[in-house]
Amino acid sequence: MSEDIPFDKSLPLVPDTADEVVPGVRRVMADNPGPFTFKGTMSYILGKGNVAIIDPGPDDPAHIGALLDAVRGETVTHIFVTHTHRDHSPATPTLKRETGATVYAEGPHRAARPLHIGEHNPLDASGDRDFMPDVRLKDGEVVSGDGWSLEAVATPGHTANHMAYALKDKSLLFAGDHVMAWSTSIVAPPDGAMSDYMASLNKLAARSETVYLPGHGPAIKDAPRFVNYYILHRKAREASILHRLGKGETDIPTIVRAIYIGIDPRLTGAAGLSVLAHMEDLVARGVIETDGEPAIDGIYRLAG
Numbered sequence: 001m002s003e004d005i006p007f008d009k010s011l012p013l014v015p016d017t018a019d020e021v022v023p024g025v026r027r028v029m030a031d032n033p034g035p036f037t038f039k040g041t042m043s044y045i046l047g048k049g050n051v052a053i054i055d056p057g058p059d060d061p062a063h064i065g066a067l068l069d070a071v072r073g074e075t076v077t078h079i080f081v082t083h084t085h086r087d088h089s090p091a092t093p094t095l096k097r098e099t100g101a102t103v104y105a106e107g108p109h110r111a112a113r114p115l116h117i118g119e120h121n122p123l124d125a126s127g128d129r130d131f132m133p134d135v136r137l138k139d140g141e142v143v144s145g146d147g148w149s150l151e152a153v154a155t156p157g158h159t160a161n162h163m164a165y166a167l168k169d170k171s172l173l174f175a176g177d178h179v180m181a182w183s184t185s186i187v188a189p190p191d192g193a194m195s196d197y198m199a200s201l202n203k204l205a206a207r208s209e210t211v212y213l214p215g216h217g218p219a220i221k222d223a224p225r226f227v228n229y230y231i232l233h234r235k236a237r238e239a240s241i242l243h244r245l246g247k248g249e250t251d252i253p254t255i256v257r258a259i260y261i262g263i264d265p266r267l268t269g270a271a272g273l274s275v276l277a278h279m280e281d282l283v284a285r286g287v288i289e290t291d292g293e294p295a296i297d298g299i300y301r302l303a304g
């Protein structure tokens with residue numbers, strides 16, 4: 001799927017080993033490969049001497065040990081979290097206890113919308129509901145450390161609390177799971193929302209950062225072009241869904257089979273939720289209709 005985006009899957013990294021990805025930024029990849037995480041979650045170390053860690057990663061002693069090894073002899077003053085999926089934030093309490101750093105993030109895990117009556121949240125297991133930052137950041141707030149300043153860039157969509165961080169004067173953005181070089185981002189209701197996600201993409205498209213360091217996969221070196229591909233991909237996906245509805249297909253499983261050709265079977269559930277995310281957005285915009293709230297097992301048709 002998504003052959004329209006020029007993905008980069010070259011990532012010759014050894015898990016839990018630090019390397020310098022760009023001058024002044026090291027990364028340590030957790031050993032948690034999978035269909036949603038690619039080769040593993042990236043934790044970043046910003047600065048030298050007094051440093052910040054962006055995304056501590058999963059609650060894996062080997063990964064936490066590798067991060068602490070990488071900063072031995074240095075002081076971790078700040079921990080930033082992009083979002084509260086279980087591959088990004090659960091190592092935070094241990095890392096905070098070991099370093100005394102202050103934890104910054106948008107806020108605790110939450111869904112983008114309330115559950116509908118009778119709906120269960122298929123994403124319950126993926127959220128880190130124990131996470132609570134010391135300092136809650138708002139869009140545009142700047143936090144400064146020793147030789148660096150990070151601007152919080154609210155980017156809801158993948159999760160409601162997703163925050164990217166722009167390194168001031170360096171044209172660099174820690175992009176979390178909002179934009180990645182190896183795959184499209186998962187936008188799955190109720191935790192994620194397509195209207196928010198598209199607004200966040202358009203917001204990034206209007207910014208000036210040229211290099212993105214994502215939560216999974218290699219650095220993105222031509223970020224404005226890449227964000228544009230992401231936007232075009234979502235518009236194409238929406239057009240495909242409308243095309244299938246126009247042909248008389250009405251339900252999400254049939255549409256997933258028609259438009260996600262050759263998908264990894266482990267991703268079929270996520271693909272269904274991604275189509276649901278588009279359906280929610282299209283219903284809200286009055287382009288399509290359904291009976292009651294948009295649901296994964298709902299019947300959809302073009303509006304009127």
Ligand SMILES: [Zn+2]
Pocket residue numbers: 083085158177
């Ligand atoms: Zn995520």
